[in-house]
Amino acid sequence: MTEVAKIETTLKDWETDQEVRWCPGCGDYAILKAVQRTLPQLGADPKNTVFISGIGCSSRFPYYMETYGFHTIHGRAPAFATGVKLANPDLDVWLVTGDGDGLSIGGNHMMHVLRRNVNMQIMLFNNEIYGLTKGQYSPTSREHTRTPTSPLGSVDHPANPCAFALGSGARFIGRGFDVSKNLPDVLKAAHAHQGAAFIEIFQNCIVYNKDVFDDFAAPKGAEDRQLWLEHGQPMLFGNAKKGDIKGLKLVPETFSFEVVDVVDGDWEAAGVCVHDAKNRMLAHMLIELEFGPYPMPLGVIYDDPKPTYESAVIAERAKAVEGKDNNLARLLAKGQTWTVSGTAQDPV
Template identity: 85%
Template sequence: MTKIETTLKDWETDQEVRWCPGCGDYAILKAVQRTLPQLGADPKNTVFISGIGCSSRFPYYMESYGFHTIHGRAPAVATGTKLANPDLDIWLVTGDGDGLSIGGNHMMHVLRRNVNMQIMLFNNEIYGLTKGQASPTSREGTKSPSTPIGSYDHPARPAAFALGSGARFVGRGFDVSKNLPDVLKAAHAHQGAAFIEIFQNCIVYNKDVFHDFAAPKGAEDQQLWLEDGQPMLFAGGAKGIALDREKLSLEVVDVEGDDWEAAGVIVHDVTNRSIAHMLVEMPFGPFPMALGVLYDDPRPTFEAAVAEERSRAAKGKQPNLAALLAKGQTWTVSGTAQDPV
């Protein structure tokens, strides 16, 4: 991809941005619009593809190409777009309802196939566009129009779903975090399907549900920002994550001074899939929320394999549609419309 110089303004459209006042989507939009110039991205080579939901208005607000598709099917459209033109820079935008309910099957396949694109899943643990029903990620006990007494469903974990589906890149961030652009940059640098779960505050139907770890101020001690090759420290370095080797599970340990090694704190390795599974399953409360790049271990992409297959099938021959249609058992209907039947 040829890098060009742009500014945030070059990525803003003339469309009025219409989300509820205070919605976390505004912050995510600005984070993406600020990040793309730093990547040297070209609007003429960039495509934003979405499904249905509040998050899926995103393509209207990006001065690039885009598709606002149908509920849950954005991964299928994005896959087709990438296969038609592998040089395009594809960003898929979805929500916890669009991507993990009706679209769960499509999401699984775009991840296991490893189609080269960035997948941003906005997780607000609620259906926003359809007025606040419980979503696949809603917590047990969530009261909503569809669960008036409280949800009894065990919630889906998007990052765990992505790892289980074979994703080679899994990251996490939240809407108002200053670190979100760094996660987006890492996802863009990854060759393959890069899945980013973004915790997003729904100001109307699920306000402050992530406040304990994603509040604009005062929640830093509950955030574990992961960095490859660095110890897993949080709470200003006073606490860390260690591996209980007997139980093969993670635990929170206290750190005396700067001696994190003596406390047994793990050094983050983005290629360690087993630890990544443990990180996404850590229950918040006893543990901090794991954020940043949890896993990054590239493999050959789907579109590269398709291109290679096409090349082998062609074997230097020129495409011949007529020959293809006539191949195998065929017959010809002769005569004219005036001939008797």
Template identity: 80%
Template sequence: MNEMTKIETTLKDWETDQEVRWCPGCGDYAILKAVQRTLPQLGCDPSNTVFISGIGCSSRFPYYMETYGFHTIHGRAPALATGAKLANPDLDVWLVTGDGDGLSIGGNHMLHVLRRNVNMQIMLFNNEIYGLTKGQYSPTSREGTKSPSTPVGSVDRPANPASFALGAGARFVGRGFDVSKNLPDVLKAAHAHQGAAFIEIFQNCIVYNKDVFDDFAAPKGAGDRQLWLEHGKPMLFGDPKTGLDKGIALDRDGLALKVVDATEENWEEAGVLVHDATNRVIAHMLVEMPFGPFPMALGVLYDDPRPTFEASVAEERAKSTAGKTANLAKLLGTGQTWTVSGTAQDPV
């Protein structure tokens, strides 16, 4: 696989002439602009980029990107994206899905694209509801969610997309939310990762699940409710205007995480952890932190590359064909063969 040749583009080069049609106020608008602003900064080439989606509100994404695109069927985008990457490993593949498309009907396909480590960026828009089909509860809906399919409240325990990705063997797991100024940084880190990069993006559904993420995403007091992780930096959070005053430390007695009082001056004394994006165990603990007692862990939670699926397939092909000459006629005549004689008028 060749390294991407960087070119100069602007946001306008990534916009199509299609009318963007989501509900007014939908978080998808902010995600679309974040992607369109990020790709020029990465030096990406629209003619070498493809966006592949399944079914759902998020899956309209390919229509609005001036690239190649494929709007596939429900839950099967990972399979189509894998095929595209194997056919042309040099393509820059972005997979767009939602919590219903990617974790319900497409859950098994998502598992396999992650465990195989196919080199692509996977953006899962999580709004904790089925938006396109009019507000039914989804795999990520919280317990008690009232919807047309759960009129007295959901009794399901919700799936945790980031935890699912880690369990499936993903080598990159990131988190952001639609209107965050830090989302482009997560997208850039995912693009730099060689392998399946899974990004959970919390997305506000203005119609069926409005402001469900305000508990951590609302601007007022956000510093106390968001832990933005950066490799090699202490896990500190708090109001940036008054100074970071809390941190995440390891409770060595219970092998669990805990919140401690800490500042940028005394964080080492307080036992605050330094984020190591290659530490899979800590990544699991971060994505499972219960919100409320803990902040929401955001940014790059895990990043530890390994050889990609398509590179391994290409290597296997090269070894199996080394020193051999392709001969289709010989192949078709190998093994058990027979000759059919007679005419159509002959009795059976």
């Protein structure tokens, strides 16, 4: 793999001439702009970038990015993305999926791309509903969600995308939401990570699941309900202007978190925990936090790189041909050969 040179681009360089077509007010618009604004800041090259999607509202994404792209089969985008990365490891691969595409029919494929640690950014748009197919409940829909396929309320226990990713062996897990000003920072951290970077993005479905994330994403009072994590920084949340700061304290006896008040900004005296993005057990605790008693953990939850799948494949290929002749023409001509000559026989 070679290091790809960074270039200067603008947002316009990443926009296509295609009409962006999602429902008015859909959170996908905000995510699209966040990505288009982030890529120039990374020095990324459109000619070296690929967006790959499956099926669903989110999967229209490649049409709107002035890059290479594939709109593939339902749930199978990870398999296509893996093939692309192995064929050309220098390409910058982004995988776009949704809670239905990525965790229902595509759950098996998602698990394997994560455990293999293929170097790509995986954006899972989670709106807790099937939007494209008109509002059926999805793997992440909350219990009692009323939909055309669960008119009395869903009895399913919802999947936790980040817990799924961690359990599948993901080495990077991030969280954000569609209209958050911090989403580009999460995307940048994912891009810097060498390996499969999983980002859950809460996304508002204006038609079938409107404002389902307002309990933590609504602007008013958001500072009391959102915990933005940063490696090496204390886990603080609350209204700093009003002096109402809180934090998460680790209780060793029960191996759980406790919400504590921070007086006069002295978070150390309050025993507030410092975030360690390399601590897998800490990541598990944050992912499983119950929203309500606790704030919603957002940002980079886990970031602990290890060698990528494609680097191992490349090394294996190099070892397989070590000391051997890899010239196909010479190999075909090697050994016993003979030439057939003469004229055709007269017909019988």
